[in-house]
Amino acid sequence: MVDTARDDPRGRPAAERVQRPQARTTERREAVLKAAMNVFGARGYNKGALVEVAEQAGMTHAGVLHHFGSKEGLLVAMLKYRDGEEVAGVPARAQTEGPAFLQHLVDTVEENTHRRGVVQAYTVLSGESVTDGHPAHDYFQGRFHGLRAKIAGVLGEVSGNTDERELADAASALIAIMDGLQVQWLLEPDAIDMPRILSRTIDELVDRLRRP
Amino acid sequence: MVDTARDDPRGRPAAERVQRPQARTTERREAVLKAAMNVFGARGYNKGALVEVAEQAGMTHAGVLHHFGSKEGLLVAMLKYRDGEEVAGVPARAQTEGPAFLQHLVDTVEENTHRRGVVQAYTVLSGESVTDGHPAHDYFQGRFHGLRAKIAGVLGEVSGNTDERELADAASALIAIMDGLQVQWLLEPDAIDMPRILSRTIDELVDRLRRP
DNA sequence: TCCAACTTACTTACAAGTCAGTAAGTGTGC
DNA sequence: GCACACTTACTGACTTGTAAGTAAGTTGGA
Numbered sequence: 254m255v256d257t258a259r260d261d262p263r264g265r266p267a268a269e270r271v272q273r274p275q276a277r278t279t280e281r282r283e284a285v286l287k288a289a290m291n292v293f294g295a296r297g298y299n300k301g302a303l304v305e306v307a308e309q310a311g312m313t314h315a316g317v318l319h320h321f322g323s324k325e326g327l328l329v330a331m332l333k334y335r336d337g338e339e340v341a342g343v344p345a346r347a348q349t350e351g352p353a354f355l356q357h358l359v360d361t362v363e364e365n366t367h368r369r370g371v372v373q374a375y376t377v378l379s380g381e382s383v384t385d386g387h388p389a390h391d392y393f394q395g396r397f398h399g400l401r402a403k404i405a406g407v408l409g410e411v412s413g414n415t416d417e418r419e420l421a422d423a424a425s426a427l428i429a430i431m432d433g434l435q436v437q438w439l440l441e442p443d444a445i446d447m448p449r450i451l452s453r454t455i456d457e458l459v460d461r462l463r464r465p
Numbered sequence: 466m467v468d469t470a471r472d473d474p475r476g477r478p479a480a481e482r483v484q485r486p487q488a489r490t491t492e493r494r495e496a497v498l499k500a501a502m503n504v505f506g507a508r509g510y511n512k513g514a515l516v517e518v519a520e521q522a523g524m525t526h527a528g529v530l531h532h533f534g535s536k537e538g539l540l541v542a543m544l545k546y547r548d549g550e551e552v553a554g555v556p557a558r559a560q561t562e563g564p565a566f567l568q569h570l571v572d573t574v575e576e577n578t579h580r581r582g583v584v585q586a587y588t589v590l591s592g593e594s595v596t597d598g599h600p601a602h603d604y605f606q607g608r609f610h611g612l613r614a615k616i617a618g619v620l621g622e623v624s625g626n627t628d629e630r631e632l633a634d635a636a637s638a639l640i641a642i643m644d645g646l647q648v649q650w651l652l653e654p655d656a657i658d659m660p661r662i663l664s665r666t667i668d669e670l671v672d673r674l675r676r677p
Numbered sequence: 678t679c680c681a682a683c684t685t686a687c688t689t690a691c692a693a694g695t696c697a698g699t700a701a702g703t704g705t706g707c
Numbered sequence: 708g709c710a711c712a713c714t715t716a717c718t719g720a721c722t723t724g725t726a727a728g729t730a731a732g733t734t735g736g737a
Contacts, residue, residue: 278686295597299511303723314723316687324723373595380592383585383651384509394652401649401656422662425649426642429662433641437613439595440606444613450634450641461669490712514696526697528713536697678737685732695722703714 282320285310289331294374298328298381298389325388332378332392335371354407355455362431363448369439376435400428412462423458430454494532497522501543506586510540510593510601537600544590544604547583566619567667574643575660581651588647612640624674635670642666 288309292301303314303324310317321327349357365372382389404424405417414420431451438445500521504513515526515536522529533539561569577584594601616636617629626632642663650657 281686297509297511297593297596299509300596302721304721312686313688315689315725318724319686376595377592379648380589381509383588383648384512385507390652393648397649397652398656421656422658422665425646425657426662426666429643429645429649430638430641431645432648433643433645434637436591436595436605436644437609437637437641440602440609444610444633445637446634450638453634454638457669457673493712515698516696524712525714527699527715530698531711531713680737681735683732683734686730688727688729690726690728692725693723696720697718698720699718700716701714702716704712706711707709 281310281312283334285312285317285320285327286331286334289327290335290374291370293328293331294370294377297377298324298387303327328378328388329392332389335374336396352407352411354403355411355459358427358431359448359452359455362434362451365435366438366442366447372435373439376432376439379432397428401425404428408459408462412459414462419462423462427455427458493522493524495546497524497529497532497539498543498546501539502547502586503582505540505543505590506582509589510536510599515539540590540600541604544601547586548608564619564623566615567623567671570639570643571660571664571667574646574663577647578650578654578659584647585651588644588651591644609640613637616640620671620674624671626674631674635674639667639670 285306288306289301291309292306295301296305303317306327307314307317317327318324321330378389379393381387382393384390401421401424404427405420408423408427409415409420431447434445434447434450438447497518500518501513503521504518507513508517515529518539519526519529529539530536533542590601591605593599594605596602613633613636616639617632620635620639621627621632643659646657646659646662650659
């Protein structure tokens with residue numbers, strides 16, 4: 254057997270190694286990541302089993318562990334993959350900048366109404382992430398922190414308002430609306446028009462920030 | 466042995482039985498429900514174990530099952546208990562009515578900043594509830610449905626606005642803000658002032674609804 | 678160019694643990 | 708005296724992770 258754990262007692266996953274991957278490896282890993290999205294989205298991280306992820310990717314659960322080292326490693330890779338970061342050799346999308354970012358938020362929410370699985374995965378995992386020692390805790394903490402800063406910056410730009418606290422509050426509220434609406438929408442899709450409500454809220458928010 | 470499964474193959478919990486409970490039974494059950502809040506709040510429903518709930522309530526996990534029939538039964542009872550409903554003989558709080566309800570929301574959020582466990586339980590479980598076949602699915606669906614109606618009604622009362630759609634959207638947004646802020650607050654408490662943001666949002670919302 | 682040495686990408690089999698739920702028995706309060 | 712409130716003991720279903728083996732691919736050197 255190949256010794257995958259020469260230095261690290263917990264085993265060093267193949268994804269971290271510098272050496273040569275084989276031809277179809279990238280697409281196999283992407284298949285696993287997509288399967289993880291499905292399974293963790295449908296069942297949550299704790300209830301989602303590696304066996305099911307593996308099945309959907311067309312291999313055994315030991316094969317999944319070969320690529321990602323552990324279930325936790327798979328989750329983290331999946332979250333980064335969702336964010337468009339490069340994970341073991343997969344693409345990276347461009348980030349929208351400046352005022353257009355607010356429209357980008359609305360567009361994304363509009364898109365999301367056609368991608369229930371993605372929304373469900375995000376909702377389940379962000380909820381789970383507040384539990385003690387959850388492997389996605391740091392990810393979501395960092396995500397919210399960064400998103401707040403970004404949105405606050407854009408809101409300041411657009412409104413001319415310079416009150417840091419007010420901008421931060423508005424940013425928090427905006428993120429909260431988006432996330433909160435997703436839960437309600439998942440439970441009763443026909444009762445919630447996410448893009449309309451978000452768009453309206455942004456308009457009101459910018460309007461308010463423009464006044465002293 | 467007492468036959469707990471005379472009619473229902475899945476067992477009829479003691480809590481549902483018509484017969485006379487013993488003296489200290491009510492408080493024992495309440496202890497279990499409080500323990501369930503702790504455990505499901507800290508670890509989520511899927512990862513939260515009956516053994517831990519039982520330990521915290523001072524009995525074995527089989528004792529818990531004696532009272533609530535199944536883990537799912539315990540969760541549902543816990544959710545109802547949290548809502549102030551009567552569960553196997555425990556109190557029921559009064560509901561605030563009319564315009565005062567909006568202030569009540571702010572007060573509750575203020576209280577919640579001192580009850581992290583309750584907030585965490587709510588956040589984790591509402592997130593989990595959108596997964597396939599989750600036992601709390603119906604509970605949260607009903608909860609959001611009812612809460613939206615109630616808040617929309619109060620907002621109409623307060624603002625004089627009669628546009629049903631606008632009121633419903635505002636109600637959804639308000640609930641979304643409250644829930645969304647909780648996630649951010651749990652992950653970074655010092656960065657989020659929930660009562661301030663909510664209070665501000667309600668003011669703006671009512672203000673907007675007053676204009677045509 | 679071919680081959681030996683090695684790695685990668687898996688598989689099957691199993692170890693070890695956790696968990697919900699069941700069966701049956703015990704003591705105690707009404 | 709009997710139902711209730713438990714306990715102890717156990718089962719079976721799942722879990723993640725590991726061990727060990729194998730086929731196929733890659734690389735460096737003769």
